Amino acid sequence: MSAVGTLLRRDLAQMFGGGRRGGAVLPVLFFVATAMLFPFAVGPDPVLLAKAGGGIVWIAALLAAILPLDRLLAPDLEQGFFDQFAVRGIAEEAVVAVRLVAHWLSFGPPLMLAALPAAALLGLHGDTLRTVEWGLLGGTPGLAAIGLMIAALTVSLRAGAALAGLLLIPLAVPLLIFGAGALSTGGQSGLALTAAISLLLCAITPFAGGAAIRAAREG
């Protein structure tokens, strides 16, 4: 148990402390910047922006999820951290599970906060904003899990960073469909399905990630 706490502290310090992982700030800035670009591109028509705004926030969140991928696992594998964990009997699965928690904490809540200024820029408020925030709460764990899984699978590839971005987009489509879809249907079933997909992804990720890291070590 103490090892898990120590790992979590290290991961959080690296992600929030402006460490080499690029930190939590960059994806958030990218997210707001993307949302800011849309009114410039499609014009300041409030009706149009209010209609498309929720979907735009979701696309911005999905694109922001790509940014931290190449720093999530690759440095630790290169520097031999996973080898040292393994000889101490700390399973790769445990390390990946802890990293998933830390990655979501540095990605999900900051993005939900940043969705407030982004919504203001797009003229979203009331029910729409509430649905977007609930959707992000349900969807960002899934985005974090997909990201971590892809980071583990591409960890030993030379062009891993570029490939990771391409892989994330199709895998995140179900989350996008239900999360952003809840905006137009207005129902809670879309949000529930988004959260269910996230739950499933979070459950798979430690095992898929652990297996991928062991395979990368053999290669």
Place this chain on the structure above:
Amino acid sequence: MEGCRLAVNDLACRRGDRVLFRGLSFELNAGEALQVVGPNGSGKSSLLRIVAGLLRPLVGSVDLQGPVGLVDERPALDEHLPLGRALAFWGRIDGGGFISWESASDRLGVTGVLDVPVQYLSTGQRKRAALTRLLSQQATVWLLDEPLNGLDTAMARECERLVAHHCGVGGIALIASHQPFDVTGLKAIAIEDYAP
């Protein structure tokens, strides 16, 4: 340190399309040390990684009893952190070994650079830091991959003394090195004898 044992039975290792060695067997009991010698690329590091459980052998088995400590070319210390904090992380993971990492760092002469970020340390200083972690870890089976690389002459002798002391108190050391390693009672195998 009682009861540690390392037995390697009919081991073969393949990297890519090439079989590096086959039919390799040895046994180490408490207090014994073995040096694996051989030219670059002959499979010394791969043997250590197989023993550590990080690589699967092509055939054969490894029977290892006792906690393992590994020192290889990668120090596994956070580059942007001061050395002291990077070592403290492993200190918390290992939960206090035979000696604390503070006194281990004194022994290996890195106390002066504990506040220097790891990325500014030299090769030799990183190796010393890795040995510091090994010393403060509760490991009875030491796996050392080129432990003398980057160390100056005095520190190389100190490293040999550490291994001698470790075996003196009943530990096991498996050393992969192409350099002469001077420890009394050190056995040696040449890995190229097992090349196919």
